[in-house]
Amino acid sequence: MINPKSMIVSTGSAVPEKVLTNHDFEKMVDTSDEWIRTRTGIEKRHIAAEDELTSDLATEAAKKAMQEADVSPEELDYIILATITPDVGFPSTACFVQKNLGAVNATAMDISAACTGFIYGLELADTLITVNKAKTILVIGAETLSKVTDYTDRATCVLFGDGAGAAIVKPAENSRGILGTFTKSNGNLHYLLHIPGMGTKHLPTHETLDQHLHYIKMAGREVFKYAVTAMGDAAVKIIEDTGLKNDEIDLLIPHQANLRIIDATAKRVNIPSDRVFVNVNNYGNTSAASIPLALDEAIKTGKIHQGSTVVLVAFGAGFTWGSAAIKL
Ligand code: ACO
Numbered sequence: 662m663i664n665p666k667s668m669i670v671s672t673g674s675a676v677p678e679k680v681l682t683n684h685d686f687e688k689m690v691d692t693s694d695e696w697i698r699t700r701t702g703i704e705k706r707h708i709a710a711e712d713e714l715t716s717d718l719a720t721e722a723a724k725k726a727m728q729e730a731d732v733s734p735e736e737l738d739y740i741i742l743a744t745i746t747p748d749v750g751f752p753s754t755a756c757f758v759q760k761n762l763g764a765v766n767a768t769a770m771d772i773s774a775a776c777t778g779f780i781y782g783l784e785l786a787d788t789l790i791t792v793n794k795a796k797t798i799l800v801i802g803a804e805t806l807s808k809v810t811d812y813t814d815r816a817t818c819v820l821f822g823d824g825a826g827a828a829i830v831k832p833a834e835n836s837r838g839i840l841g842t843f844t845k846s847n848g849n850l851h852y853l854l855h856i857p858g859m860g861t862k863h864l865p866t867h868e869t870l871d872q873h874l875h876y877i878k879m880a881g882r883e884v885f886k887y888a889v890t891a892m893g894d895a896a897v898k899i900i901e902d903t904g905l906k907n908d909e910i911d912l913l914i915p916h917q918a919n920l921r922i923i924d925a926t927a928k929r930v931n932i933p934s935d936r937v938f939v940n941v942n943n944y945g946n947t948s949a950a951s952i953p954l955a956l957d958e959a960i961k962t963g964k965i966h967q968g969s970t971v972v973l974v975a976f977g978a979g980f981t982w983g984s985a986a987i988k989l
Pocket of ligand 1: 948
């Protein structure tokens, strides 16, 4: 019997108003609604306005989660923000969220783990609470991937969207809580999915801009293969580690990158489609925001509720991958 140390007490999410449909992309690049739907499951995605930043979406999602749990800004001990689209080089985007919220007592930090970022953040929050370093932690996954997407590259531009999801994590009560987390990475394969520019390796010059080094580059077919294996492995690992039985899992929430990867992951752990959460059709791949956006939507639409057992699983650039089992 697992004795959880921390639990998610509330969630919130935010997406930009503007939407791009597959039909909009038919006018921008050589693609079709049919190709995008059958190869990825995506139908539309939300796109940030020019002046809308990752910290803005993160703040909106955080305020909703804080309101739901009746948590004041002063109560926050840590703000852990997972993103690969920070507002600026430094300081961290979490510091901007701290300023926006007035969370004067918090330690604010970013995590860069791409699509697995929220699970990395949950693991850290769970550990901080377990060792009594914190009582109230805000974990956020937030992205404005549209700002680093190459809208001339049909192989990537149709995939990504913007959004944010947040959770308040507190000490566990009544056997509710985070039952286990698992995280892993493999830096040897960094070049299969990355933004080569934007850092100190290729400082921005006319040449790097002409070469589109400030945009996402992905070897899609390779990434797909690793994602299917790693997400399946991560789901199996957390189910084994926590001793959960198949029929005890109320909902599997996989990272929302591609419906075929989601289906393969569910098949690997033998969870039928009515217990698998899918919203990739409405949001595309929102990287670190994907899992918390899905978790919030699953709760708000009544698919899961207090007492439900949920398995989260993700894979992303790095490569990074991980999973978590939670009793809400
Ligand atoms: N419209 C039409 N045709 C296209 C498009 C498009 N938008 N994009 C690619 N194609 C073409 C290709 O050019 C190729 O044509 P060819 O056979 O003439 O060369 C053909 O379609 C097949 O291309 P593939 O890349 O092999 O297509 P695939 O079935 O693998 O699907 C996809 C591509 C959707 C990108 C898939 O590989 C995928 O989902 N990869 C994983 C993405 C992912 O999970 N990322 C993880 C995390 S993201 C993060 O961390 C930020």
